[in-house]
Amino acid sequence: MKFVKRGLLPLLMLVPTQAWAQDINEGEIVVTGTRAQQSYIDPRTNRVIEVEEDASGLPAIGLRRRADSALIPVIIAGDSRDQTQRREEIFTMVRSALELARRSNVELAIGDFFVVPLTPDNYRTLAFFGDGRPDSERVAFFIKTRLGASADEANQAITRLEQFIRSVPSAGRAEIRANGPLTLSIVAPDQYRSQILDLIAADARSIAERFGPDQRVEAQGLDRPVEWRRAGATEVFLYIPHRMIFRPAS
Numbered sequence: 127m128k129f130v131k132r133g134l135l136p137l138l139m140l141v142p143t144q145a146w147a148q149d150i151n152e153g154e155i156v157v158t159g160t161r162a163q164q165s166y167i168d169p170r171t172n173r174v175i176e177v178e179e180d181a182s183g184l185p186a187i188g189l190r191r192r193a194d195s196a197l198i199p200v201i202i203a204g205d206s207r208d209q210t211q212r213r214e215e216i217f218t219m220v221r222s223a224l225e226l227a228r229r230s231n232v233e234l235a236i237g238d239f240f241v242v243p244l245t246p247d248n249y250r251t252l253a254f255f256g257d258g259r260p261d262s263e264r265v266a267f268f269i270k271t272r273l274g275a276s277a278d279e280a281n282q283a284i285t286r287l288e289q290f291i292r293s294v295p296s297a298g299r300a301e302i303r304a305n306g307p308l309t310l311s312i313v314a315p316d317q318y319r320s321q322i323l324d325l326i327a328a329d330a331r332s333i334a335e336r337f338g339p340d341q342r343v344e345a346q347g348l349d350r351p352v353e354w355r356r357a358g359a360t361e362v363f364l365y366i367p368h369r370m371i372f373r374p375a376s
Contacts, residue, residue: 154241157193157310157356187329188365189322190357192280193310195270197235198287203257203264204300213254215298216265220249223294223302227269232290235268241311244268266305273310273360280360284308310362315352318364322352326368333370344371 202219206212220234224246227234234244236252244252244267252265269287273280287308294302330343337343347368357363 152314154194154311154313155315155354156197156237156239156241157312157354157362184355184363185365185368187322187325188363189318189325190361190363191318192273192275193356193360193362194313195241195272195311196280196283196287196360197241197268197270197309197311198291198304199266199306199309200269200291200302201257201264201266201305202300202302203262204298205257205259205262206299207261209261209263211298212261212263212300215300216254216263217250218297219294219300219302220244220252220265220267221246222297223269224249226290226294230286230290230293231271232286233270235270237268241268241270270311277360284360308359310356310360312354312362312364315354315364319352319366322364322366323348326366330370337372340375341372342375344373345369346371 202216202223204212204216206215224234224244226232234249235241236244252267254263254265256262257264269290271283271286273283291302291304296302326345326348330345334341334343345368348366350367352364352366354365355363
């Protein structure tokens with residue numbers, strides 16, 4: 127939750143200021159990876175999905191569930207010599223992507239922490255960045271779609287995003303391409319606090335029973351907010367950082 131992937135940093139600059147004012151427990155959050163890298167294989171496509179994750183600090187008890195949405199970071203880049211023409215070609219492709227998304231069960235979004243919709247009303251606020259060559263620029267955003275409850279529905283969602291990238295029509299010398307691996311999002315993670323507390327309480331009772339009546343177990347840190355990590359190709363692990371303390375019963 128706390129570490130930001132460098133490849134997504136340009137998107138951070140695109141989030142409207144008001145987005146940061148929304149409650150973290152109500153907004154849609156990008157599930158970024160952290161330090162140690164792990165790989166997950168999609169058995170349907172044999173695609174390797176790499177996830178950065180620091181499991182050393184994770185509690186053993188938490189809630190593992192399907193993420194709400196899958197996202198792929200994309201860029202639209204152009205290299206027409208004239209800047210006005212180049213930027214208009216890029217924006218033409220963005221408009222085409224917005225129109226195609228409306229018919230394809232796909233959304234466009236910006237943001238590096240909160241996910242904010244990219245719409246016909248705000249797409250011209252996208253920032254331009256150099257694309258590594260003279261007279262070339264790009265804009266960056268996410269394409270996003272809801273993940274279903276089943277593994278098949280999740281695989282279909284990922285395929286839908288990949289097909290979407292191939293389907294956006296070009297404009298002049300502008301082109302669209304993926305700009306990083308699949309990532310996930312979750313809506314209002316604190317809504318799962320009660321479920322997580324129930325799991326922690328059940329674990330504490332089980333530990334206490336094993337150690338007998340001479341020991342009691344205390345869970346510390348339960349006032350902390352819900353945190354999250356990616357736990358698989360399409361799953362997240364939600365938890366409250368805590369630790370168990372053993373004390374004599376008397």
